[in-house]
Amino acid sequence: xxxxxxxxxLLFFIGNxxxxxxxxxxxxxxxxxxPGKPIKIGMGTMLTGDYASMGIDIKHxxxxxxxxxxxxxxxxxxxxxxxxxxxxxPSVAIAEKMCNDPLVVGLIxxxxxxxxxxxxxxxxxxxxxxxxxxxxxLELTARxxxxxxxxxxxxxxxxxxxxxxxxxxxxxxxxxxxxxSDYGQSLAEDFAxxxxxxxxxxxxxxxxxxxxxxxxxxxxxxxxxxxxxxxxGGMAAEGVLxxxxxxxxxxxxxxxxxxDGCYTEKDFIQAGGKAxxxxxxxxxxxxxxxxxxxxxxxxxxxxxxxxxxxxAATILMMAVxxxxxxxxxxxxxxxxxxxxxxxxxxxxxxxxxxIAFDPYGDRSGSVVVVYKVxxxxxxxxxxxxxx
Amino acid sequence: MISxxxxxEILIDQVINGLTIGGIYALIALGxxxxxxxxxxxxxxxxxxxxxxxxxxxxxxxxxxxxxxxxNHPILCVAVAFLVAxxxxxVLGALLERIAYRPLRTAPRLAPLISAxxxxxxxxNVMMLIIKARMQxxxxxxxxxxxxxxxxxxxxxxxxIISGSVLLMVGLYLFIQKTKVxxxxxxxxxxxxxxxxxxxxxxxxxxxxxxIGSALAAAAGVMVGMxxxxxxxxxxxxxxxxxxxxxxxxxxxxxVGAMLGGYFLGMAEALGVxxxxxxxxxxxxxxxxxxxxxxxxxGILGEVVSERA
Numbered sequence: 145x146x147x148x149x150x151x152x153x154l155l156f157f158i159g160n161x162x163x164x165x166x167x168x169x170x171x172x173x174x175x176x177x178x179p180g181k182p183i184k185i186g187m188g189t190m191l192t193g194d195y196a197s198m199g200i201d202i203k204h205x206x207x208x209x210x211x212x213x214x215x216x217x218x219x220x221x222x223x224x225x226x227x228x229x230x231x232x233x234p235s236v237a238i239a240e241k242m243c244n245d246p247l248v249v250g251l252i253x254x255x256x257x258x259x260x261x262x263x264x265x266x267x268x269x270x271x272x273x274x275x276x277x278x279x280x281x282l283e284l285t286a287r288x289x290x291x292x293x294x295x296x297x298x299x300x301x302x303x304x305x306x307x308x309x310x311x312x313x314x315x316x317x318x319x320x321x322x323x324x325s326d327y328g329q330s331l332a333e334d335f336a337x338x339x340x341x342x343x344x345x346x347x348x349x350x351x352x353x354x355x356x357x358x359x360x361x362x363x364x365x366x367x368x369x370x371x372x373x374x375x376x377g378g379m380a381a382e383g384v385l386x387x388x389x390x391x392x393x394x395x396x397x398x399x400x401x402x403x404d405g406c407y408t409e410k411d412f413i414q415a416g417g418k419a420x421x422x423x424x425x426x427x428x429x430x431x432x433x434x435x436x437x438x439x440x441x442x443x444x445x446x447x448x449x450x451x452x453x454x455x456a457a458t459i460l461m462m463a464v465x466x467x468x469x470x471x472x473x474x475x476x477x478x479x480x481x482x483x484x485x486x487x488x489x490x491x492x493x494x495x496x497x498x499i500a501f502d503p504y505g506d507r508s509g510s511v512v513v514v515y516k517v518x519x520x521x522x523x524x525x526x527x528x529x530x531x
Numbered sequence: 532m533i534s535x536x537x538x539x540e541i542l543i544d545q546v547i548n549g550l551t552i553g554g555i556y557a558l559i560a561l562g563x564x565x566x567x568x569x570x571x572x573x574x575x576x577x578x579x580x581x582x583x584x585x586x587x588x589x590x591x592x593x594x595x596x597x598x599x600x601x602x603n604h605p606i607l608c609v610a611v612a613f614l615v616a617x618x619x620x621x622v623l624g625a626l627l628e629r630i631a632y633r634p635l636r637t638a639p640r641l642a643p644l645i646s647a648x649x650x651x652x653x654x655x656n657v658m659m660l661i662i663k664a665r666m667q668x669x670x671x672x673x674x675x676x677x678x679x680x681x682x683x684x685x686x687x688x689x690x691x692i693i694s695g696s697v698l699l700m701v702g703l704y705l706f707i708q709k710t711k712v713x714x715x716x717x718x719x720x721x722x723x724x725x726x727x728x729x730x731x732x733x734x735x736x737x738x739x740x741x742x743i744g745s746a747l748a749a750a751a752g753v754m755v756g757m758x759x760x761x762x763x764x765x766x767x768x769x770x771x772x773x774x775x776x777x778x779x780x781x782x783x784x785x786x787v788g789a790m791l792g793g794y795f796l797g798m799a800e801a802l803g804v805x806x807x808x809x810x811x812x813x814x815x816x817x818x819x820x821x822x823x824x825x826x827x828x829x830g831i832l833g834e835v836v837s838e839r840a
Binding site for chain 1: 541545549552664665686759760766802804808810
C-alpha cells in the first residue's frame, strides 16, 4: 500500500517536470477551456424551499447577463445553477463539485451567508473565485479570504443605517428578534450595538426558529415591555409572520423594521396582506429602471437580488475576457490568480451603481436605503424613504 | 421576566395562544392515536396528510377568489374549503392504507413503519413537484378582526380555531362512544381477531379509522393555512412531530389522551417562553416528553395494555 502511494507520488512529480512549460504560468494554476467546450459559470442559490422566490430571482439576474453576453472569445458561456438550500452543508457540497469541474471559471453565490461562509473555505483551497450577490454577513469579508467578493453591501453598513433611521424617528425603546442564522443573528446583534451606542435601549433580544410558524408566545412575552420598534434580522418567510402576529397579539402601535431578507414583494408584501402596511425594510438603491423594465418583461416582477446577481455575472465575465489567453487552436488559458486580481481591480458602472472592491472584497461606497411598505391607489409597494 | 408571570393580562394572552396551537396539535395527534389504537403502528405519513388537506383548502379558496365569489359568501366559501380539504385528505388516507399498509398488515412491525416513512417522503416530493417548491399564500378572504375585552384582545381566528377544534373533538368522542361504527372501532382496537369472529368487517373499520383521522388533520390544515397564511410542501413535518409527541404524551392509543396531550404541549410551549428565551421553545416540548415518559412510560392517560404476540 505504502509502495503504491510512493510510486504514485513519484509519478506525480515526474509528470510535473515533464509537463510542457507554459509561458502563462500562474501562481495559483490555470483553468483550461479546450476548443469547442463552453465556459461554465457556477451558481449556488436556493431553488426550492421557503426562500426560493429570492433564490430564483438571483438565478434570473445572472442568467440574463450571461444570455446577453453569449460568447467570450468564441466560447459559449453557460450558467450551471445548483440548489444551495440557503444552508451550509449543501453549499459545501456544491463548492466541491464546482471547484473540481475543469470548465468552471468562477461562481455567483452563495445565496445565504450561512452557506457562503463554509463554501468560501473550499473555494479558497482550490482558488476558484466567488462573487455573492446576496450574502451580507460582516465576517465573510473579515476572514482574509482572497477569492471572495460581493456585489451587495455588508451588514455593518446595513445595521448602522437601520439604527440611525430608527433613532431619527425617536424610536429608542427597541426589541430585537433574529432567526439564529449567521446572517440574521449577526445583523441583529450589530443593530442592537448601534442602538445602544447612540443612547437607545434594547429591551429584549430573542431568537426564533427558521421554519416555525407560531411566534405569538414570544411576541406576547415582549408585549408588556411596550417597545416602539421591533427589529427582525432574518428572511421574509419568518419576517412576514412576525409582522402579522404582532398585530394579532396587540402590538399595534409598535413599528416593524427588517432587512434585505424581507425586501421581496411576493414573500413579504403579498404574503403579509395588509398587516405589512407601514413596515420598514432596508435594501440597496433602486437599480436602473431601464434594466428593471427589461428584466420584468422577461421574468415577471423582480424580487430582491437579481440586479446584484446581474452585475456579479457581468463583472466575472469581464474579468474572464480580460485575462483569458486564446491559443492558436482556440483553447482558452485563464490564470486563477490573474482572474482574481482582475475582479479585484474592477471599476465598472453597473446597473446597481458604481462598482469597485475594497481590499477585503467588499463593495466600496455601497449605499443602504430605507423603504416603507405603503398602499397608494390600491397598489402596495416598497416606497423609498427620504433619509 | 419573572414579573411577567404575575401579570394576569399576559398570562391570559399566553393561555389563548397555547389553546390555539394546542387545538391544532390535538387534531393532528388524534390521527396518530386512532391508527395506533387499532393497528399498533405509527403512521408517519400523517403530517403529509395534514399538508395535503391544507392544500386542498388552499386550492378551493383560490378557485373561489378567481371566480370572484368570496366577497358575497365568505363563510360559505370557507365551509366548502374545509369540506374539500377533508375529502382530499380522506381519499389520500384511504389510498395510503390500501396501498402502503394493508399489504404489510401481517408483516413484522418494522415493515409498515418503514413503508410509512417512505410514503411520507414520497408525498412531500409529489407536492414539491406540484407547487414547484414555492411557498403558497392562503387568500385572505375574511379580514382578521379582534374581540377586545379590556386589555386582552383575541383574534376571531383564534376563537374559531379553539372552538372549532373542541367541536370536532367532542364530535369524534361521541362518534366513538355512541355509534355502531364507533363501537366496532373500539372492538377492533381491543381484539382484532375476536371482532372478526363477531362478524365485524375489520378491513372496513380500519379504512374508516384512516378516513376519520385524515379528515381531522385536514381541518387542522385549513386552520393553519388561514391562521398563519403561508403553506408549503414541508409544512407537515414539524406539526407532525409535535402532534406525535402530543399523542405519546397523552398515552398513544388513547383518544382523550391525544386531546389532552395536544393542549398540554401547546400550553407548555406558550407558557414556557415566559421562563426561558424563546429559542428554547422546542427544547421545552421535548424535555417534557422525556420527563413524562420517565415517570409515566405509557403517557399521561396511557393504560397498560396486555402484551400481544
